[in-house]
Amino acid sequence: MNSSSHNIFLIGLMGAGKSTVGKLLAKKLDRRFLDADHVIEERCGVKIPIIFEMEGEAGFRKREAQVINELTNEQDLILATGGGAVLFPENRRLLSERGTVIYLHANPTELWHRTKGSEGRPLLKNGDPKKILENLYTIRDPLYREIADYVIETGKPSVNQLVHILITQLELSA
Numbered sequence: 001m002n003s004s005s006h007n008i009f010l011i012g013l014m015g016a017g018k019s020t021v022g023k024l025l026a027k028k029l030d031r032r033f034l035d036a037d038h039v040i041e042e043r044c045g046v047k048i049p050i051i052f053e054m055e056g057e058a059g060f061r062k063r064e065a066q067v068i069n070e071l072t073n074e075q076d077l078i079l080a081t082g083g084g085a086v087l088f089p090e091n092r093r094l095l096s097e098r099g100t101v102i103y104l105h106a107n108p109t110e111l112w113h114r115t116k117g118s119e120g121r122p123l124l125k126n127g128d129p130k131k132i133l134e135n136l137y138t139i140r141d142p143l144y145r146e147i148a149d150y151v152i153e154t155g156k157p158s159v160n161q162l163v164h165i166l167i168t169q170l171e172l173s174a
Contacts, residue, residue, distance in 0.1 A: 007099030018080035103148035
């Protein structure tokens with residue numbers, strides 16, 4: 001873990017709770033919170049599904065890598081990354097070198113229940129969403145674990161309990 005940086009990066013599949021947990025964690029720690037996907041949308045002036053439609057996943061990932069490179073250089077930031085940010089080795093390197101990485105883990109079935117019916121998830125549009133989540137999990141779970149300083153199970157605890165667990169972990173390692 002990189003103790004010279006006070007950044008905290010939240011990683012995990014879509015529906016893991018990165019934004020929800022990140023916002024509350026930032027409030028409790030009196031830090032700035034950013035969601036990488038929201039930053040990309042603000043800069044492009046369109047929602048992520050439109051970026052996927054116009055530029056494909058490759059175009060989106062290129063934009064995402066630029067945003068991660070830039071935002072991980074900030075100080076005292078809590079950043080929720082997009083679920084696929086870990087696919088680029090350079091993103092994984094930057095996240096692990098520039099802050100504390102927390103993997104919010106949930107199993108694919110749980111994620112499917114959480115994301116059912118939600119708009120703005122372009123990767124779930126083409127095919128069986130549950131099967132897609134299982135495939136994404138198979139590919140990404142090892143990448144998340146490769147760079148995670150902490151793996152936090154998001155299944156049972158409430159958001160408040162999760163944030164309390166995270167703060168305790170961070171204080172114990174300080």
